[in-house]
Amino acid sequence: MDTILGCPLCTRPRTAADIHGLAWSSHHGPGGVVFVCGPCTRAHLVDLECGLIDPADARTPAPGRVARAA
């Protein structure tokens, strides 16, 4: 299981303060749990809640997604 340390939508790194805060939202998928930063959660709230964007699915195209090396 890969651990994504930053927001999968904007690649902002998740700091220790973010881990202890409540701004980031968690999204659970078969590959594990990913966390989306507060600004992206607010900007894509409808898409996230309706399942139009699944940040836990690496195949989902998303604004600002950066391809990661395998």
Ligand SMILES: [Zn+2]
């Ligand atoms: Zn973000």
